[in-house]
Each structure stands twice: as structure tokens, then as C-alpha cells.
Amino acid sequence: xxxxLARARRGWWIMAAGCTVLILVATLSxxxxxxxxxxxxxxxxxxxxxxxxxFAPLGASLLLATRSHAKSIAVGAALSLMVELLQxxxxxxxxxxxxxxxxxxxxxxxxxxxxxx
Numbered sequence: 001x002x003x004x005l006a007r008a009r010r011g012w013w014i015m016a017a018g019c020t021v022l023i024l025v026a027t028l029s030x031x032x033x034x035x036x037x038x039x040x041x042x043x044x045x046x047x048x049x050x051x052x053x054x055f056a057p058l059g060a061s062l063l064l065a066t067r068s069h070a071k072s073i074a075v076g077a078a079l080s081l082m083v084e085l086l087q088x089x090x091x092x093x094x095x096x097x098x099x100x101x102x103x104x105x106x107x108x109x110x111x112x113x114x115x116x117x
Contacts, residue, residue: 012065019058020079026054027083030092051103052110055080059108073108080104 055076062072080101088096 009065009067012061015061016058016065019061023054023058023079023083027094028086028091030094048099048103051100052107055104055107056110059110062108069109073105076108077101077105 084096087094
């Protein structure tokens with residue numbers, strides 16, 4: 001039985017790694033400069049929802065891999081902070097924001113609670 005559980009946890013770690021790669025590719029790819037100035041209501045909500053959808057699978061797989069809400073949230077928040085800092089200082093054409101970090105961090109426990117119960 002322990003071997004089955006260990007194998008399942010390895011699978012969730014692989015899923016978390018895959019989600020991390022997807023997040024890094026999606027969020028750290030340079031984008032051409034935009035002429036769009038400011039965030040208007042419908043677009044801000046769409047951006048917030050996209051962040052939730054992007055980070056939710058990571059939150060669920062981390063929870064199932066670590067079996068700890070605190071660890072899964074901490075890893076997700078740290079990854080999101082790293083992404084936002086890289087977007088701010090390194091990646092041209094990307095727009096880092098506190099709202100993005102909040103959405104990404106909210107997605108972690110939300111997905112964790114809905115996936116496990």
C-alpha cells in the first residue's frame with residue numbers, strides 16, 4: 001500500500017513540475033510593447049481570471065504531492081513572486097502587478113480545497 005501511495009505522490013510531483021514549466025513559458029515569454037495604457041474594467045477581470053486558471057492546477061497538484069496546504073501555498077506564492085519580479089526587471093514587454101501575484105496566490109488554496117475537499 002505504501003508503494004502505491006509513494007507512486008501516486010511521484011505522479012503528483014511530475015504534474016506539479018509540468019504545471020510549473022507551463023506557467024514559466026506562459027508568463028516569461030517576451031511580448032511586444034503594447035500601446036494599451038491602463039487596465040479597464042472588463043480586461044482587468046479577464047486577466048485576473050486567467051491568472052486563477054493558470055495557477056489552479058499547480059495548487060491542486062502541489063497539495064496532493066506534499067499533503068500540506070501550507071507548503072503548497074508557500075511554493076505557489078514563491079513561484080508567483082519570482083515570475084512577477086522577473087517580469088518587472090528582466091522580461092521586456094511583460095506587465096508585472098500586485099494584482100497578478102494576489103490572483104496567483106489565491107488560486108493555490110482555492111484549487112487545493114476544491115480538489116481535495
